[in-house]
Amino acid sequence: MIIKVLGPGCTNCVNLERLTREAVNALGLDATIEKVQDYPTIAGYGVMSTPALVVDEKVVVSGRVPNLAQLRELLAPLAS
Amino acid sequence: MSVAALVPTSKRGRGLTLAGVAAAWVVAYWVNGWVWDRLLFDGLGMEPTARVSETIHFFLYDTIKIALLLVGIIFVVTVLRSYMSVERTRALLGGKREGIGNVMAAGLGVITPFCSCSAVPAFIGFVAAGVPIGVTLSFLIASPLVNEIAIGMLFSLFGWQIAALYVVAGLSIAIVAGWILGRLGVQRWVEPFVFETRLGGQIIDSTAGLTFDQRLQMGAEEVVTILRKIWPYLIVGVGLGAMIHGWAPTDFFTTYAGPGNVFGVLVAVGIGIPLYSNAAGIMPLVQALHEKGLPMGTLLAFMMSVVALSLPEMILLRRVLKPQLLALFVGVVGAGIVAVGYLFNILLA
DSSP: OEEEEEOSSOHHHHHHHHHHHHHHHHHTOOOEEEEEOOHHHHHHTTOOSSSEEEETTEEEEESSOOOHHHHHHHHGGGOO | OOGGGGSOSSHHHHHHHHHHHHHHHHHHHHHHHHHHIIIIIIISOOOTTSHHHHHHHHHHHHHHHHHHHHHHHHHHHHHHHTTOOHHHHHHHHTTOOTTHHHHHHHHHHHHSOOOGGGHHHHHHHHHHTTOOHHHHHHHHHHHHHSOHHHHHHHHHHHOHHHHHHHHHHHHHHHHHHHHHHHHTTGGGGBOTHHHHOOOOSOOOOTTTTOOHHHHHHHHHHHHHHHHHHHHHHHHHHHHHHHHHHHHSOTTHHHHHHSTTOTTHHHHHHHHHTTOOOOHHHHHHHHHHHHHTTOOHHHHHHHHHHHHHSOHHHHHHHTTTBOHHHHHHHHHHHHHHHHHHHHHHHHHHO
16 A cells, blocks of 8 residues: 655644554554655645645545544555 | 544534533633633732733733634634635636636635645646636735634624724735736746646545534644644733733824824834734734724734735745745735725724
């Protein structure tokens, strides 16, 4: 599972990355997490509000930072 | 620890919690002044008219009052705004002509939830949808300029007329400034990559499909996030306001910066632009200055220049706007604020 956190580096983006790592660890998922800060790439996903979360090239969250429980709910069914 | 974990899970439980919190808020707001009167003047025996007592009373009363207002406003506004999104705004503005586009963009700028860190992707998205540059700029100007916290604070401090005046002024500046910049043909001063970037994939609507419960949760979390971020500014703002309230003689400013002084508005805006604060931190200062005789037009101009133009925002916008456009942006918005300041001084004198 390839997870990407999209955002230019403001506090929200940092929080999203941190919470995503926690969720991944808690669920014991086999996933890599990357940060994408480059605007053309972010736009390439059709994302207009950062931060955003991309899992296996599909945008699952955009424009907000879900809390840990919501992230776990989001990620659990996506584990292959 | 998330706020969500503390709330009961049944629908009835949630409803009761919401009602309970609202009731507690009303009670707290109502008894705020009374509590400090009793504590300081009766309990500690302080002299009500002494400067020190005035200052301390103001500080305590205002801190609580503003904190309560912030909680209420942020919560309600965040929940309401969750029904709108940048993606939907983009769809609404796509292909609109200037003129009507500027008006819509300004209005949408006020109600759309917009983190300034999204300024760049949003800019790219708007351009890709065929939104004219001037219209996009109207959106970017209105968003910070007509600040919901400022509206709530002005309403509570000075009444609905002043709050309404502020909204109208802010929208007008956003519309006119955006239109002027659009007419000047500033495309050449937008960083090229904005036009070259292809917006791929499907546009995800960031707030569609949220349940009401999730929206309430967002509201609560936003309150905590914002309070945590701005409480230093709040303390400093209330502190300054308290000192002015207690120590500056009444009508202090009427002598130096009153309606008769032609430069008052210019000085206020000149000081306001480089200052960085949020609306909540600047309000207690505005309140105290008003008490001491600073005219309302000058005050509104000061407040607008503080919240609308800030260094962090300029740094972010520099990613998409070349220095010439950025300078023009600050200049046109600043000029608009100054004009509004003079106009209101005349109207409200």
